């Protein structure tokens with residue numbers, strides 16, 4: 468279940484009820500979650516479950532569950548499984564026929580998306596790109612023509628390098644850098660990525676980057692020009708059909724529309 472990403476008032480009543488009823492709470496960092504639970508007056512046995520101990524923590528949790536105990540799973544902040552551990556545990560539960568109950572709550576990606584001003588109809592949550600520039604660039608290349616909003620998580624010490632790579636691969640797209648969400652110094656910086664890169668050295672805290680999707684390619688070639696291109700192919704020996712098909716494919720335009728135009732012109 469999710470826990471606050473900053474503002475503790477975002478802990479839901481249902482989440483508190485479930486934590487209060489659970490036999491065991493699995494968490495990433497027992498000290499960090501211990502403080503959170505203490506704040507809400509919850510005292511329960513904690514079991515450490517993080518990225519580097521899943522080999523041993525999952526069998527322990529599964530044993531508790533098979534004994535009929537209930538286990539609430541939390542991460543340091545926001546939703547477990549969302550750029551946080553939990554995926555393998557959920558899959559183990561599904562395989563063992565143990566019910567998995569989701570609880571709604573805070574998430575940095577969605578907070579950033581809704582405040583970004585970007586298109587929210589379709590979006591991709593990518594999470595963290597690779598820390599290494601060469602691999603990050605390759606990942607960005609695969610996303611370059613994705614036409615919808617993309618949400619990235621990034622650490623403050625890498626934000627400048629990450630946005631510079633984003634600019635090199637995507638060009639000067641609009642982004643929203645959402646920082647310290649739900650906290651005292653919450654800030655949303657919107658604009659072309661090139662204008663935001665120089666600000667990064669001064670920025671601290673947790674950050675989400677919401678990036679505009681690839682702009683629709685404007686087809687600036689008119690049917691007249693496309694017909695001329697097809698005409699050149701015909702002069703090289705192609706039939707009208709072949710010339711039209713090849714031109715339409717090359718320009719990414721409708722074959723039938725170009726064919727009608729060419730045939731009408733030839734009449």
Ligand code: SAM
Pocket residue numbers: 472473542544545546547548549550551573574575576619620621622645646647648649650673674675
């Ligand atoms: N599970 C979390 C969630 O549901 O949002 C995300 C955990 S991930 C390990 C941590 C990253 O989430 C940070 O590096 C940052 O990109 C983002 N993040 C978490 N809290 C944030 C906040 N208050 N403001 C902006 N970004 C935040």
